Amino acid sequence: MRESRLCPLIILQVVGTLGLLTYLHLVKTSRERNPETLQITLRDNNPYANVEFSGKLSHFEKVAVLVMPPRERDSKTLQEIWRANDSYGNVGLGGKWSPSRNRSASSSEKVAILVTYRDREEHLKIFLRHMHPFLQRQGLDYTIYVIEQHGEEQGFCKGLLYNVGFTEALKDDPSYDCFIFHDVDLLPEDDRNLYTCARSPYHLSVAIDKFDYKLTYVALFGGVSALNTSHYRLLNGYSNLYCGWGAEDDDMARRLYKHVLAISRPEPDIARYKMLSHKSREPRDDNTDKRYLLNTALHRAKTDGLADLQTANYSVTSITHKALYTHILVNITKRKPIKHVHPRKIGKRNTN
Known part of the structure; x- marks a missing residue:
């Protein structure tokens, strides 16, 4: 009892x-x-605490520790972290990964990450080490495409490379729903910054450390952006004419305005990025025509982009499915000088 x-x-x-x-x-x-607590931790936590740096490691690799989870920085040496991440979650050939073993049976959104690239080997290594685990933690069905420029043209033709990457990625897999256009030197700090397409064009790199985690101007659409396949086709892609530093993203912003597509963004305390440092004496190939091109952007929007890609003086040298990404090597010949034509004449030419 x-x-x-x-x-x-x-x-x-x-x-x-x-x-x-x-x-x-x-x-x-x-x-x-709590989001505020998480952001304070990311901002104030010493990135080099309890991490043993070897003299063999480059400055870029040391900087990459900034965006690693604190628990890994505290418990492992940097060399051990690199070795632990070597498997990259069983990434398939060509940089393909899916939460489902059978990609064709996956019902999730298919995402193509397009990374334009030239002479950034150190950045690319860090980008791949960081992005594969990041994207897999979000459970994405994704592929990373690296579009590399070579050839006679000295200016970096970012918009043209994006158009080539978009076209070749759809040849590789016509079922892509979403495209992320990504600078190789930007690394997301917060897993809540979802790499997906929204109903409207989605600008992801809202807050970058180099700019004190502040949006530099309202119409900014550069750095890291997302567009679904139908929107990219509607916009006629990027302009093919910008070869040199700057303004191709502002040209895209004008195309969004033309088609009444508003830019949406995640919250700035989530959309935080670390920019990898560049060589101090690295030359910048300024585009002397960018002001003229911006002034005539709306007049060229229908004809300059995907529509005239076949006449853009480039050729795809090779497409190689590497272990961590699909490499698209693009040869761009020396571009002819851009003739400055009055916008009214451009408008008449496009209507004929």
């Missing part, structure tokens, strides 16, 4: 203890999950 009374009391005591422990755990983790 006495034992029968003790059993319920013991059970109640155990349940009560478990309930108290669960409550304390929830209180603790709720504080850790």
Whole structure:
């Protein structure tokens, strides 16, 4: 009789203890999950704390630690982290990965990450090490495409490379729903910054450390942006004419305006990025025609882009499915000088 009374009391005591422990755990983790707390941790945590740097490691590799989870920085040396990430979650040939073993059976959105590239080997290595685990934690069905420029043209033709990457990626897999246009030197800091396409064009790199985590201007659409396949075709892609530093993204912003497509963005405390440092004496190939091209952007929007890609003086040298990405090597010949024509004449030419 006495034992029968003790059993319920013991059970109640155990349940009560478990309930108290669960409550304390929830209180603790709720504080850790608080967005403000997370951002303070990312901002104030010393990136080099308890990390042993070897003289063999480059400055770029040291900087990459800034965006690694704090628990990994505290418990492992940098060399051990690199070795632990060598598997990259069993990424398929060509940089393809899916949460489903059978990609064709996956019902998730298919995402193509397009990275334009030239002479950035150190950046590319860090980008791949960071992005594969990041994208896999989000459970994305994705492929990373690296579009590399070579040839006679000295100016970097970013818009043209994006158009080539878009076209070749759809040849590789016509079922892509979403395209992420990504600078190789930008690394996302927060897993909540979802790499997906929204109903409207989506600008992801809202807050970059180089610019004090502030949006530099309202119409900014550069750095990291997302467009679904139908929107990119509607916009006629990027302009093919910008070869040299700057303004191709502002040209795209004008195309968005022309088609009444508003830019949407995640919250700035989530859309935070680390910009990898560049060589101090690295030359910048300024585009002397960019002001003229911007002034005539709306007049050329229908004809300059995907529509005239076949006449853009380029050729695809090779497409190679490497271990961590699909490499598209693009030869761009020396571009002819751009003739400055009055916008009204451009408009008449396009209507004929």
